[in-house]
Amino acid sequence: MQLKDKVALVTGSSRGIGAAIAKRFAAAGAKVVLHGRDEQALVAVQRSIEEAGGRAVHARADVTKLAELEAMRLQAEEAFGPVEVLVANAGGNTVKPHLALEDIPEDGFRASLDGNLVATFLTLKCFVPGMKARKAGSIVTLSSAASRRPTVFSPLAYAAAKAGIELLTQHAALQLGPFNVRVNCIAPETILTEKSDAQIPAAQKAQLIENHPIRRLGTPEDVADAALYLASESAGWVSGVVLDVAGGSVLAR
Numbered sequence: 562m563q564l565k566d567k568v569a570l571v572t573g574s575s576r577g578i579g580a581a582i583a584k585r586f587a588a589a590g591a592k593v594v595l596h597g598r599d600e601q602a603l604v605a606v607q608r609s610i611e612e613a614g615g616r617a618v619h620a621r622a623d624v625t626k627l628a629e630l631e632a633m634r635l636q637a638e639e640a641f642g643p644v645e646v647l648v649a650n651a652g653g654n655t656v657k658p659h660l661a662l663e664d665i666p667e668d669g670f671r672a673s674l675d676g677n678l679v680a681t682f683l684t685l686k687c688f689v690p691g692m693k694a695r696k697a698g699s700i701v702t703l704s705s706a707a708s709r710r711p712t713v714f715s716p717l718a719y720a721a722a723k724a725g726i727e728l729l730t731q732h733a734a735l736q737l738g739p740f741n742v743r744v745n746c747i748a749p750e751t752i753l754t755e756k757s758d759a760q761i762p763a764a765q766k767a768q769l770i771e772n773h774p775i776r777r778l779g780t781p782e783d784v785a786d787a788a789l790y791l792a793s794e795s796a797g798w799v800s801g802v803v804l805d806v807a808g809g810s811v812l813a814r
Contacts, residue, residue: 562589564591564792565590567646568591568637568641568643569586569594569645569646569792570644570648571650573650573651574648575595575619577754578749578784579648581782581784583606584609584610586785587610592617594640620637624680627683630687634687646699646700646701647684647688647701648703648792651684653676656670656719665717673722674725677723685700685744689737696740696741698741699791700745701744701792702729702747703749704746706749707720707723709811730745731746731803734801735801743796745799745800745801746804750773750807751773752778753779773808773810
């Protein structure tokens with residue numbers, strides 16, 4: 562029970578990686594605040610946690626709008642108390658992949674920055690003051706292996722936004738360390754969520770597997786286990802790191 566009675570909020574937790582992190586935290590004893598835009602999906606994740614004996618509530622907010630994040634923070638505090646563990650997971654690729662730089666639309670590039678980098682910044686901006694005042698907290702951000710391994714197939718706008726999240730994480734770790742607040746980042750590679758599993762053809766999956774020294778693709782649970790480690794006191798002297806959950810592929814350039 563590494564997170565027993567801790568209040569944890571996970572953005573983008575209605576499905577995929579975020580849902581897996583929320584369930585793993587609940588199993589570790591945390592009181593979990595779920596976040597997303599799909600009410601039905603949020604209810605399903607909350608029910609799953611509660612049926613397993615955990616505690617959860619859910620909230621909706623646009624993570625690119627500070628006022629909505631503040632309203633969600635107040636909702637979380639009313640339900641369970643101050644947030645002690647924060648996972649800034651919400652994000653995604655909003656631009657068609659494999660486009661040449663000059664073919665990426667301006668609005669698409671800006672949307673990628675807003676939905677990933679700006680959203681992460683605003684999420685931290687919302688919750689950091691309380692953590693500093695209490696002199697306690699653990700924050701986990703989500704990047705991607707694409708941020709440090711550019712290829713001709715990389716989604717450029719998404720990769721640039723995720724690279725920004727990594728630097729933002731390290732700056733936050735430097736600033737917040739004296740307040741006993743740790744900030745770390747996870748950079749997953751190909752993760753087989755329900756969505757990606759359905760979208761990637763079998764032949765492409767086989768090729769992707771060959772690109773990983775550990776010959777399989779990742780699961781949301783792989784990322785959830787890493788998040789639990791970084792969020793818990795097991796990582797009490799770990800801050801400012803970018804943890805590759807990538808089957809060794811970041812080394813296999």
